[in-house]
Structures are given as C-alpha cells and as structure tokens.
Amino acid sequence: MTRLLRVVLLGAVASAGKTRREKQAGAAADAPIKKTIGSKKGPPAWWNLGHGIGCPFFEAEDPGWHWVGPRGAKQTCNATQKKPPEKRARLCRQTGASGVAAADACPNACVRCCAGASFLDASPGPRCDAVAREFADAAAAAATLESFCDDPPPRRHDDANRTHYPGPRAVESACFGIFQEAHVSASPGDAALSRDMQASCCNYQILNRGRRNASAIIRGTIEDTRRYLMFPRSQIEAARHYAATSTRDVDLNFMGRLYDGDGDDGASLLDYALRKDYDPVVFSSRVAARMRAWVLPFVKRYFTADSVLLDTSVKDAATHVPLGAYDRSVGGDGALAGFRPIALNFTTGATTCKKATCDPAYYEKLARSRFTLAPAGDMPWSLRFFEAVMAGSVPILSSKEHAGRNHAEKTLGYKYLLVSEYVARRRRFPGAAPYCAEWADHNLAIFLEHQSYIEDPATVRPRLDRCLAEGFA
DSSP: OOHHHHHHHHHHHHHHTHHHHHHTTOOOTTOOOSOOOOOTTSSOHHHHTOTTTTOSSOOOOOTTOEEEOTTSOEEEHHHHHTSOHHHHHHHTTOBOTTSOBHHHHOTTTTTOOOOSTHHHHSOOOGGGHHHHHHHHHHHHHHTTOSSTTSOOOOOOOOOTTOBOOOOHHHHHHHHHHHHHHHTTTSOTTOHHHHHHHHHHHSSHHHHHHHHHHHHHHHHTSSOOOOOSOOBOHHHHHHHHHHHTTOOOOEEEEEEEOSSOOTTOOOOOHHHHHTSTTOOHHHHHHHHHHHHTTTHHHHHHHHOOTTOEEEETTOOOTTTOOOSSTTBOSBOTTSSBOSOOGGGOOSSSGGGTTTTTSOOHHHHHHHHHEEEEEOOOOSSSSOHHHHHHHHTTOEEEESOGGGSOSBHHHHTSOOOOEEHHHHHHHHHHSOSSOOOOHHHHHHHHHHHHHHSBSOSOGGGOOOOSHHHHTTTTO
16 A cells, blocks of 8 residues: 555544544544653553552542651542552551551552452451442342342442543554444455555554553543544444344353463562562453452352353363353363453554454354443453443443443443342342343443444444454454
C-alpha cells in the first residue's frame, strides 16, 4: 500500500466514527499530552494498584480514619490510596489516631482484602466484616423478591473521577469498529479490505497512541474524552448470530484464567511492587490471581453438568485433572481448548492484533449461557462483562466497581448480579437459575446505543463473515 493511500485510508477511518464520537462528547484521540508515564520495565506498579485493584470485593473504608505524620500532615485512607507503593506501604504500617491499624481501616488502599471464598461454604473471618454485611444485605433483599429475575437493586458509584487503561485489545477493537463502519457496504470477504484493516489497526502507532493517552488520563494530565469502550460490528454480529438460535442450555460459564500467579511466593502486592526484581507481567498475574480468588469456590459450589468452565491457565492437557463434568479446558481431541491471549504479546507483527480479533467459538459459548462470570483481572474491570452483554448473557461480578473502567460506563444502567446477590437469589429460589431475557434485551439496547460505532442498530445482522474475516492475525 502506498504512503498516499495509507493516509487517505486512515482519514476515511477517522471520519467514519465522527458522529458516534460526538455522541460521546469525544475530542480527537490525539489530544495534547502534557506528560506520560512508563519505564523500561513497564508501567509503574502504583498505576496497576489503582482504586480497588487487588480486592475482589469492594470493601468500604473507614472515612474517619487518619494518621498524623511528624510534620502534622493528615493522611486518610483515600489519600493513602493515591500514593505510590513505597509511601503506601509505609502508611499501611501505621496506627491511626483512633488506635486502629491502617491495614484494617483501609483494606482497599492497603490491599488487605477479603477473598470472599468463605461466604460460599463457611463462616467469614473477622477481616471480612464489610463483605459479610454485603452478603447479609443481599439475603435480606432476596427475601422480598417474587421471582429470580426481579430487577437488581439500583447501583450507586462515587468514583466519578477514576478511570483505567482500556488495554491494547480494546484500542485495536475500537480501530476495527471505525474501519468497518467506513466500509460497511463492502464485502467482508474481500481479502484486500481485510489486509487494509490489518495495516490500519495492527501497528504500534495505534497501540502507543492509546497507551500514551491512557497514561496521561490516569495521571489526570488530560481529560478522558472517550467515555466508553467501543466494539466492532464484527464481534457484535457474531454474538448475535449465536444468540439468535440459542436455547440458553448453559446455566453458568467462565472462560479465562482460573489459576494465576505461578510461582507466587505469597508476598503482598505492595511489597512485590517495591522489589528490585519487579516484573510488570508477573505483577499483573498476581493481581489477577487475587481479584479472581472467589471464582474457584464459586465454580465448585454452583457449576453443574449444564455449566461450562474453560480454564485457559491449564498448561498441560495430558496432566490436567477436570474439576467436574463442566470442565471443558481440554477438548475432545485431547488438546488445550480456548483462546489464550495471555500467551501472546505485542512485540512481533504476527501477533500484534491476535488478541483483538473476533473468536467465534468464544461467542458461541457466551450466547448459550444464561449467566457469565466476569471477574476483574489485572485491572478492576473486564472486557468479558461487555462481551457477555453482546451475547445476551447476564454478567456476574464480585463488585459493582468492576462494571466498567470508569464512572461513565458503570452508570450506563446495565443489569447484572453481584456474587452476593446471585448466591442470595439461588438460596431464595432453589433449582437452576432461569434466563432473565428482559435483562438481556435491556443490556443489548444500551450497548448498541453507547458502545459501538453503529449508527443504526437495525443494520446489525446475525452473521459470522465479518468475524471470520479477521483471521488475518
């Protein structure tokens, strides 16, 4: 492709999304950046340890707790949360003016969390009082319900100014979405068009621009003008293709890394962030392992023969011991099943877009499922939440703070259940959980309005050809 053609193509891609970007009150993605963050070893650890990261359940902190330093400076839980790891670690060893240790008063800031596993099979420990109250409140609310699919309670979010990095998959998927709308009338099977989309979206300029902007947004040096994550038509139409004929025969599914943090020596996240051998990839795995601590006990307690578990952290098909009839981590051919994006990186052109391309087998399983576990990973949100919505599956989260990467996404009005609410409803209404079709329709309408570049939802067709055309990566 000539340089001139590339410029023209990129211009067409940018102009195609203009109307939808205006709906988001979005300015150009290349807004001026005052400064960025990063290092040779990756993003600083405090960036990964943002609000709530490392705690699978949201635990309210003591608003009255404070510690007065030798110079008279007053430090609260909220102020501690914003410090880099070396200062946070120091503050979390202090005892406040009330005599309460920071680690107890500030569980999120000090990453001293309740995993939540105890609420499924045993009594909670003393460190889990806040989460115990959440489960008790959910049980009391469930007692007033007339059916399992009665609306979830209203959600309130106070983190209006917090946002989190969307990640390379989301950056490239958004680029796919813009390109596809610019060429919506063209044949998805056009090999030349597919190559053009790859050339336009699968390059380091796209990734680096997204990374720089996200870093500056997180630091607060530029405004977050792109309020919502945006998804391409290819994924939406593939999800709807399978949803159109689904009988929702799967009650629950989880597809992702179940066992993370190989070689984890048990060091706290704050301590590991300060080590000389700190590695951002290892750190991310440790964060994800802690955020998903609730998933395994949930799977063992509630998954049945009608459920699907696809653990993409399984490394050896020959030695894997299935957890139950629901464990599909090894396929019928004896090979590891499922797409494993964690095994890919962005250092070679061959895999630059592999994480972002459409996976039809993944959407097929989502579209069969009534509920999808959507735990947070190395950030306190997950793409899986929105992918489940696309496929008409209702997400289950451990915390309402994981229902998006920023305040705008969390307050769109999606209907989902927290783990505490699902547990309470299953106890209130024994037996298999029904499909909440009204919730799914409600969620899809919100998604198409706010999280795609598609101007007319009526043009969405259940089809796979656009999804399959992304096999170039």
